[in-house]
Amino acid sequence: MSILKSPYPIYTLHPSGFKTLNLLHHLEKHNVVFHSKTDEDEKIIEEVNSFSGFSAYTFDENLENKISSPIRNLIIVKDKKELDYAREMLSTLSFFKIRQGEEISLTHVVDLLSEKNFERTNIVEKSGEFAVRGGILDIFLHGKREPIRLEFSGNKVLSIRIFDPETQRSIKSVSEVTLFSTRRKAESDTSFIILEELEGNSPFSVLHNFNYLGKVELLKDEIERLKSEGYEVYFFAFGENKEKFFEELLRCSVIQGKIYNGFVFPLEKIAVFTETELRGIKHRRWIRKEHYGERIEDYTDLKVGDYLVHLDFGIGRFAGLERIEIENIKYDTLRIEYKDGIVNIPVHNLSKVEKYVAEENERVEISTLASPHWQVKRAKALLETYKFAMELLKIHSYRKKERGFIYKPVPELEYKLYAEFPYEETEGQIRVMEEIFEDMESPKIMDRLVAGEVGFGKTEIALRAAFRAAVNSFQTIVLVPTTLLALQHYTNFTKRLANYPVKVAMLSRLTHPREKDEIFQGLAEGKIDIVIGTHALLRSDISFFNLGLLIIDEEHRFGVEDKEIIRKKFPMVDTLRLTATPIPRTLYMSLGKIYDLSILDTPPPGREAVETYVGKFDKEIIKQAILFEIERNGKVFFVNNRISGIREIVNMLEEMFPDLRIGYAHGRMPKNLLEDIYINFYLGAYDILVSTPIIEAGVDFPEANTIIVNNAHTFGLADLHQLRGRVGRGIKKGYAYFLTPSEISEEARKRLSIIEKYSELGSGFKIAMKDLELRGAGEILGKKQHGFVRTIGLEMFFRLLEQAILELEGQKFTEKEVKVKTDAYIPYDYIEDENIRLSFYKKLADAKTEEQLQRLREELIDRFGPIPKEVEELFYVQRIKILTASKENIKGIVVEPSELILETSEGKKKLKRGLDIEFLRKWA
Structure with a gap:
């Protein structure tokens, strides 16, 4: 990242941005040991680390285990002792590289990782961890943004891939990787220089910028003036995907990177501006991207003794996986304990089994196999689920037919508003805003629910949506459950929109009667653009000049009658609902086709855990x-x-x-x-x-x-x-x-x-999944649904709801019971961890299309290597279930090593393996 044409001495009174760009210039060719004499080390480290390919570290005695590249390393030291240690370390440092196609022992690499204090885990999610699965080795190196995956065949490295720690899927292949450093007496692989920060001011004219906080036009004028004088002008944007936004706003070169302090440098005719000057963003400790929320495995938290619910048998306790052998045929089963016995469910028939999540302190009643009690409860729950699905489809169909308003972007005003936001937008905020604006620019009526933990930035999202409506001459209601929340939103909205021709009003019990009359008149005449208020806004005598958008904060706190009034009073209005209740991912998947759901799951940068x-x-x-x-x-x-x-x-x-x-x-x-x-x-x-x-x-x-x-x-x-x-x-x-x-x-x-x-941060799902999920069901689905959801469990409710929606849309999907007379299981030496094995059994059972099956196959190969024949049989069984699901005349299926037997209403039909798939695809 070399903007400066040549390096310069670094003085203590330089702006940190100038120091960082100077150091980056040196780092293009060397490692750098920087003897710092100020308290800006943390800021410089954050700035350097924000540029891809560069790594910065403060000194510690374990540093050699963290450095994983022979180039572009910055080490900041504070005294002569640290300087001497860093010099000695770098002069003897070599790096262990692995290249695709070379011969090397997997065991040897694992031993080296252990020596370097890497922690062995089942799933690699953060730096310093590694995992071994057969011939697959996953490693998350220190100082890297993504982990790497090495695939071995014997002692040969077949491939090296970078993967996403969140999805565990490979992103791209690379030809070689530098794993870590080793000390040798031979000549070092590293080239390094030592720079010392000099006391006093710079002999060059480096000027601090004054503050352009919120003054976009002033900054644009200054940029144009500098350009006219022959300066190269750069703007550093902190977050991802912001280059286009700031290029259109400021008309200068935009670079993604966290430089906190800009400067004007007449000697080289270079000017650097940053989001700090424009938005007042203060330096916060930079944290490499971590994975927040649930882990990707649905069943990794399932322990022996946890509750499960089987659609046919009821609620029981999980007693572990058991591999059984009957007539020389091996397969895995899920053991479920009931009051009067144990049921072994073959893993290829897991689609009727879900976790049962109980409320905190709830006494769970274990079902009795011999009693018809469960069948009665199940029948009622099925009926209620079907009714609920019909209600959802009715609402969805209505909103799909009616034409709503189209809110066009107004870039000049909107960019200015965004630039004045005094914080960094999170990835989640940017993604959710894109989803909302896509709705607002469409003719269909918007009905979107935004869910995110407290403090994750929902208010700013609501404000930007209301602003988009206002600049399109539409009015917005922001409906809140309490006076205090109304006051807070009103304070935030008026402060943020003070520089714009947008009139904001508040209507609550704190509003004076005379002022209320003025607000009513202003709403009717279109003089008020955004009104924030409590139940008072639901009065029948309030009229609006051109109402377009309704934002409801904490909707679950409004009563049933209030919700009915809202539904009748604003049937054609675009609706944005905000909630701090965590939305389980299964609910998201089940209702994704009916509700538009946005999950705000990224904590604000710099915010520390409590x-x-x-x-x-x-x-x-x-x-x-x-x-x-x-x-x-x-x-x-x-x-x-x-x-x-x-x-x-x-x-x-x-x-x-x-x-x-x-x-x-x-x-x-x-x-x-x-x-x-x-x-x-x-x-x-x-x-x-x-x-x-x-x-x-x-x-x-x-x-x-x-x-x-x-x-x-x-x-x-x-x-x-x-x-x-x-x-x-x-x-x-x-x-x-x-x-x-x-x-x-x-x-x-x-x-x-x-x-x-x-x-x-973001641990709401991890620590309170039981209580929060059921609370979420009541708050998001409604109190009526909460009752029968408790009967069958939340996960089972989601599955049945999804099935009911498909049936009501005319898509029949009746899964057949299958008898398997061939070895079909995941071998222990393919996936060692029982919970991960169970997770893949569940994913396989949940696959509804051949495309989903193919994606699962690719994931297994990517994460665990070539698929064994026993696992291939599992895929075959599920493919048969998918292909026969819509065929009502098939009553049962038997899978044998060489043939497939279909039990139909006309009798048995035998098909040779190899010809069966094509036959089933063509069979009407």
């Missing part, structure tokens, strides 16, 4: 936690599980902190009083708010970054996770203290251990 402490109730810990927060000008939540203990907590805190302002709230207070307390806390009237667990969902309390939860053992996982999500939503680090009595149950101890362990 530090979590679990321990016994201790006044000294409470005192120190509150003092720490108050000393950094913050506020504190103190949550007690019962109303009866609130006053006692308040008295204790008042005694500890007589000078602090302490408020309290609980659910038995009148609604208006409760809202007023939260509004006052939001506006800074209290330092500490003591409450029951009713903290306003969806609202940012930016100054409140410490939460103390008393009697934490009485809360479910989901509740603890959501309480923790109240803090640490901004730049300041959040702290959560979960306090308990000395004696708590083993179950509660386990829950608290999980919440302490899984504190990373």
Whole structure:
């Protein structure tokens, strides 16, 4: 990344951006040991690492195990001792390379990885891990963005591929890879230079930019002026896929990379501008892309003892996989324990089996095989699922026929608005905005649900959608469940849209009666573009001049009657619904054809995980936690599980902190009083708010970054996770203290251990899947559906719903039971891990088309190598099931080594293997 024509001395008073570009110039040809004398090391490392092919490190004694390339490495040292160590290390460093086609022992490579302290895992997801599966070796090298996959045949390297840690699928092939460094006495593979940061100013005229925050036109004028004077002007964009956006906005060369401080350098006639100057984005610690949310394997978290539901037999406990042999035929079975017996389900008939996810503290009733009770419950659930599918299709069909509004892009205004956003957009935000704008530019009525954890950027998405409507002369309603949320949205919208001809109003109980009349008039006459409000917006006497868009935040918190009013009042309006409830991926897949769903799953860059402490109730810990927060000008939540203990907590805190302002709230207070307390806390009237667990969902309390939860053992996982999500939503680090009595149950101890362990961002699915998924079913599907979903389990409901939708659309899919009289299983030496084996059995059983089957085959070959004959038989069985699913006259199937037997209404039909597939494809 050489923008400078030649390298220059680096002085302490240079802008960091100039230092980084100077270092990058040297790094094109050498490794660099940089003796830094300022506190900008972290910033420079982040800037260098943001450019592909370059790696930067602060010094540590394990550094040689992290460097995985002989070139383009920057090592920052702080003193002579570190400098001497880095020099000695680089002068003896060689690199272990592997090339496609060469002979090398897989065992030897594995031994070297272990020596280098790489961790052996089943699935490689983060740097420093490796996995071995037969002749496949996956490695995630330090300092690399993606892991690599080596495929061996004996001692020969057949291929080297880069793969995506999220999907585990290969992305591209490469001819060679440098794995890691080794110390040798022979001549080093590395070429390096040592640069020392000089005290004082530069002898060259390097100028700091002044701040163009929000002043796009001013920056454009400055760029044009510099270009007219013969300068080369560059703009550095932080995120991916932003080059075109900024090129159209600023009309200069745009480079993707995180340079935080721009400069004007007259000596070389170079000017560098960055998003920092334009948007005020502050330096945050750069984190290489990690995988957030669920792991790709659906069944990796299934443990012996977990609940399963079989459509025919009911709810039982998973007792593991068992390989059985009958008449010299081997196959794997899923063992399910019931009250009065065990059922072994062959893996080729797994389509009727799903996980049963119970609510926190719910007592699950295990089914009895001999009782008809399950059959009655199943029949009711099937009927309700079918009715629900009909309702969904009716809504979908209606929206598909009606023509909505088309909102055209207005690039000049929209680009300016985006450039003024003071944060980096996440990948998730960019993707979701593209999905929303695609809807808005289409004539069909939009009905999109955006789901994302708290603080992942839903408000900015809503604002941009409302802005697109406003610049197309359409009005927008932003409907929220509480006065405080209305106030917060109103504050954010008015601040962001202050420089635009867009009028924003708020309608809630805080609005003065006279002002309400003015708002009603403004809406009717088209003088108000965006109105943010609570239930007051549902009044029948409110009229709009040109309403186009309805945004509903936290829709699940509106009652059934409110939702009915919304449906009747705004039938032709484009609707965007926002929720912080995690959407299970299975729901996403099941309803993808009916609802337009967008998942916002990327945490904001720089946002740190909330530090979590679990321990016994201790006044000294409470005192120190509150003092720490108050000393950094913050506020504190103190949550007690019962109303009866609130006053006692308040008295204790008042005694500890007589000078602090302490408020309290609980659910038995009148609604208006409760809202007023939260509004006052939001506006800074209290330092500490003591409450029951009713903290306003969806609202940012930016100054409140410490939460103390008393009697934490009485809360479910989901509740603890959501309480923790109240803090640490901004730049300041959040702290959560979960306090308990000395004696708590083993179950509660386990829950608290999980919440302490899984504190990373985006962990909502991991730590509280049971409770959150079922809560999500109730909130997203409706309370009526929640009842029968509990009967059959969420996963089974999704499967039946998908099947009902297909049937109602005229696509018959009746899976046949198959008897297999040939070895059909996944050998232990092909996939060693039982959970991953089980996951692939399930994926195979779920395949509904030959295309899906082919994709699964490609995934297996990619991840585990050539497919053994026993696995080929599994694929054959599933292909037969797919090809016969729509043929109603076929009642049963028998698979033998040399022939296929179809049991039809006319009798048995025998087909030779090899001729059967083509026959079934042609058979009407």
